[in-house]
Amino acid sequence: MREFDYVVIGSGIAGLSFALKAAEKGSVAVVTKRGLADSNTAWAQGGIACVTSEEDTFDLHIADTLAAGAGLCHEDAVRTIVTEGPARIAELTAMGMHFDRRGAPNGDTELDLGREGGHSKRRVLHFRDSTGMEIERTLLEQVADHPRIEVMENHMAVDFITTGKLGYAMENSCVGVYVLDEATGEVETLRSDVNVLATGGCGKVYLYTTNPDVATGDGVALAWRAGATIANMEFIQFHPTCLFHPKVKSFLISEAVRGEGGVLLDARGRRFMERHNPQRELAPRDIVARAIDAEMKRSGSKCVFLDITGKPADFVKSRFPNIYETCLKSGIDITRQPIPVVPAAHYQCGGVKTDLNGEASLRGLFAIGEVACTGLHGANRLASNSLLEGLVLAHNAFEKSARNRPPRVAFNLPEWLPGQVTDVDEMVVISHNWEEIRRLMWDYVGIVRTDKRLQRAATRLRNLHAEVQEFYWNFKITTDLLELRNLVTVASLVVDCALSRKESRGLHFTLDYPEPDAAKFLRDTTMRRT
Ligand code: SIN
Numbered sequence: 001m002r003e004f005d006y007v008v009i010g011s012g013i014a015g016l017s018f019a020l021k022a023a024e025k026g027s028v029a030v031v032t033k034r035g036l037a038d039s040n041t042a043w044a045q046g047g048i049a050c051v052t053s054e055e056d057t058f059d060l061h062i063a064d065t066l067a068a069g070a071g072l073c074h075e076d077a078v079r080t081i082v083t084e085g086p087a088r089i090a091e092l093t094a095m096g097m098h099f100d101r102r103g104a105p106n107g108d109t110e111l112d113l114g115r116e117g118g119h120s121k122r123r124v125l126h127f128r129d130s131t132g133m134e135i136e137r138t139l140l141e142q143v144a145d146h147p148r149i150e151v152m153e154n155h156m157a158v159d160f161i162t163t164g165k166l167g168y169a170m171e172n173s174c175v176g177v178y179v180l181d182e183a184t185g186e187v188e189t190l191r192s193d194v195n196v197l198a199t200g201g202c203g204k205v206y207l208y209t210t211n212p213d214v215a216t217g218d219g220v221a222l223a224w225r226a227g228a229t230i231a232n233m234e235f236i237q238f239h240p241t242c243l244f245h246p247k248v249k250s251f252l253i254s255e256a257v258r259g260e261g262g263v264l265l266d267a268r269g270r271r272f273m274e275r276h277n278p279q280r281e282l283a284p285r286d287i288v289a290r291a292i293d294a295e296m297k298r299s300g301s302k303c304v305f306l307d308i309t310g311k312p313a314d315f316v317k318s319r320f321p322n323i324y325e326t327c328l329k330s331g332i333d334i335t336r337q338p339i340p341v342v343p344a345a346h347y348q349c350g351g352v353k354t355d356l357n358g359e360a361s362l363r364g365l366f367a368i369g370e371v372a373c374t375g376l377h378g379a380n381r382l383a384s385n386s387l388l389e390g391l392v393l394a395h396n397a398f399e400k401s402a403r404n405r406p407p408r409v410a411f412n413l414p415e416w417l418p419g420q421v422t423d424v425d426e427m428v429v430i431s432h433n434w435e436e437i438r439r440l441m442w443d444y445v446g447i448v449r450t451d452k453r454l455q456r457a458a459t460r461l462r463n464l465h466a467e468v469q470e471f472y473w474n475f476k477i478t479t480d481l482l483e484l485r486n487l488v489t490v491a492s493l494v495v496d497c498a499l500s501r502k503e504s505r506g507l508h509f510t511l512d513y514p515e516p517d518a519a520k521f522l523r524d525t526t527m528r529r530t
Helices: 013-022 058-068 075-094 131-143 218-226 255-259 285-299 313-319 321-329 386-403 427-444 451-474 479-500
Strands: 006-009 028-032 101-103 109-111 149-153 155-162 174-181 187-191 195-197 236-243 263-265 304-307 339-348 351-353 365-367
Touching: 006 013, 006 174, 006 218, 013 028, 013 131, 013 386, 028 155, 058 075, 075 386, 131 386, 155 187, 155 218, 155 479, 174 195, 195 218, 218 351, 218 365, 218 479, 236 255, 236 285, 263 285, 285 304, 285 339, 313 321, 351 365, 365 386, 427 451, 427 479, 451 479
Parallel strands: 006 028, 006 195, 028 149, 195 365
Antiparallel strands: 101 109, 155 174, 174 187, 236 339, 263 304, 304 339
16 A cells, blocks of 8 residues: 555646645645546647636626526636636746737737637637647646656556445545556555546547547546535537548547637538527537537538638648648648538536535545536536636645645555456457447437437446446456446436436437426536445
8 A cells, every 4th residue: 555645636737737736745646547648638729718818807707607507507616717717827827838929019929819609708828729738748847757746657546445435434535546557457555635536527438529538437437436426417518520530530620710710511511500599600519519410410411511711821820730730631721621520529517526626525535627517617618618627626626635634544445356357358348338338328318319318328328337347346457447337337427417407408408308497407417326
């Protein structure tokens, strides 16, 4: 058993920001199942929404966030994150983060603020179209060789260790975590009173996603099994514009492209958004994604098109170099041709329910970033609010955990017992179940839902869950098997939350209850394992 003052699981903006602050106070382990830079953050294109310009105000940013959230945002969470944002951005800038700047009227330079759907002002700080990469670069430079941070790459959290499971007669608390070392196949025991989930979301639960392969919902599944409250998992955000190309998987075409004038066209080259919403291409994401879905279903076409050819080629190349290059490699010159796009699963708006300090319902457990449900996003996240949330919550969780840290109790945690297990000899079962979950979630639990399809998904997931559990107990654990176990758990949570919301609101749209029902459902959906 190894002891740390803080154990952080995940290495995106939230996890690394927390780790850097926590390292001022004690020893930190950063557990990450692949390389340090493999995170959702690194893939973020758009940027960080934050009030920095004189034309903008906190009240406007709050109002835009509340409007996108369709009645379910927690106003205190929105206010806290919006108003504390500028101080956190200043810290990031002080660490060396670059944001794009442009010439100001007074001859100086000013931040080049991007515009995205649902925002009434330009307020998205960005670094070209690779903001996430630049954030990771900045944070990783600080983490590298930090004397108090031990980085455990290729280590995957298996389960939290709780006093409840150990049989202690005390308030159930999280006191450590078992982690699998992929290289050796051994499971290590980490002891800590501050266990921080920063594992990102669960895009891989769907067949088509803008997320990297690591986004398998690990944090929500771990917290669920440990007994923490999970909220609002029905609200999965589908990004309207993922590149549609047979050879390119999961490549996002940033909303910033629409913010800079990109227009959506149907298969016959006609604009269609005005039929769906007066804000057209810059309507909130749920509306744009549903409109594209409806257009594709109506016309039977496999994709729609995003056209930025109306802008000068030089502007497009310098503002969106990553998108330009990636599309060009796939044979699409975006300065001359419209880009084929489809909606794809993008962001988990629900997650581990926390307060504004990132504290989960289980003592000793924090959740920050996409894995958490703080109340900021409500039923639909406003674009580019999530990186801000990650920064603010990392800071607040650090303050809270550092302030109230009692002396560590000397628990002697049991070692992991592998039991009578043999090597998994049927990898095909794992890959088949992976695909089955992702396909059924796409077909039955997508942008437009019905009770019948959700029930069908629930039944299939119950069978898959039983099969995966059998594998888990009878075979040596591997990262693939652990991811599959988490995937099936999280998929079931999405379905169960969706089944319990008998209305349409924000990202949850069901043909059986097409209207919102404020009398019954103006509240979070919460689930806790009994
Ligand atoms: C994008 O660049 O469109 C993604 C931004 C976000 O999801 O916040």
